[in-house]
Amino acid sequence: MRTHPEPPDDTATDYVARVNRAIDHVVTNLAGDVSLAAVAQAAHFSPFHFHRVWKSLLGETLGQFVKRQRLERALHLMSHDRARTLTDVAFACGFASSSDFSRSFKQRFGVAPRAFDLDAFRKSRRAEFERAHAAADGTPRFTTLPAGANPDGFAVTLRDLPPRTVAYVRVLDPFRSLEVVADAYEHLRQWAEPRGYADRQWLGYMWDEPEIVAMADCRYDAALVVDDVRPSGRIGRLEFPAMRVAEVRIAGDIALEVRALDWLYGTWLPRSGYVPDDQPAFEAWLGRPFAHGVEHFTIACQLPVRRDRR
DSSP states (O other), rough: OOOOOOOTTTHHHHHHHHHHHHHHHHHTTTOOOOOOOHHHHTTTHHHHHHHHHHHHSSSHHHHHHHHHHHHHHHHHHHHHHSOOOOHHHHTTTTTTTTHHHHHHHHHHHSOOGGGGOHHHHHHHHHHHHHHTTTTTTTSSSSOOOOOOOOOTTTOEEEEEEHHHHHEEEESSSSGGGGHHHHHHHHHHHHHHHHTOEEEESSEESSSSSSTTSSSGOEEEEEEEEEOOOOTTTTEEEEOOOEEEEEEEEEEEEEHHHHHHHHHIIIIHHHHHHHEESSSOEEEEESOOOOOOSOOOOOEEEEEEEEOOOO
């Protein structure tokens, strides 16, 4: 399991910003050019120097990161878009062929994709997630909401959102502490206030599902919609295209949010005629982040979706 350092001091923030640009290039171009030369160019490093900086910050080589991202993306598609053939999945995730995908998959998971017990894998990862977030006495803080159950009365609103440019502060291994996420929002707030952005739409988005990706490898971006921004230090920049989202509004704690996501993915989505789009799920804050502390918040959970045309 990789461990990630605390946010660096000012002497290293430029490296963090440039590596974040490299990460953004990889995760948005998995089926494109993610060679060392191309990714180093996106980060404005020489390939040799970039390779050393990348590994020192992320604990794995670029090649290992790319292969892991492709395989984890494949598990996501296999989970939520089960009508896709494995060949479709292979090409969508940037593998050269279905045999290349199968070989890489078997090296990582020990079996070919067709023989992999995806449901058991996800249940095991979910159990790890729930144990990690149990109370001090071992009492579960939340458990899996069964498919079909909706005790909270969740309801979906479909919304079409325009393209958005965001400024973000990235958090590696966000599940280690809610405080590290709150600190990222505070850093972004201090940046946004003098620029007149602090009352824009605040967002949070997780690039990875903890039922697929080890918690230590997950990435969360504290973000804010802006007109434009020049990446600097811990402040990064991303553009998101226009998208349709399935939105569920909640006011409560993390357990309620987990149940809302369980319901979205496990109950609403399979019956909706939609599949997840190729974008992360968002927390759209209703007001400023953590305005009522870290135990109660009001957000709209936004799952980007598209029509299932198969």
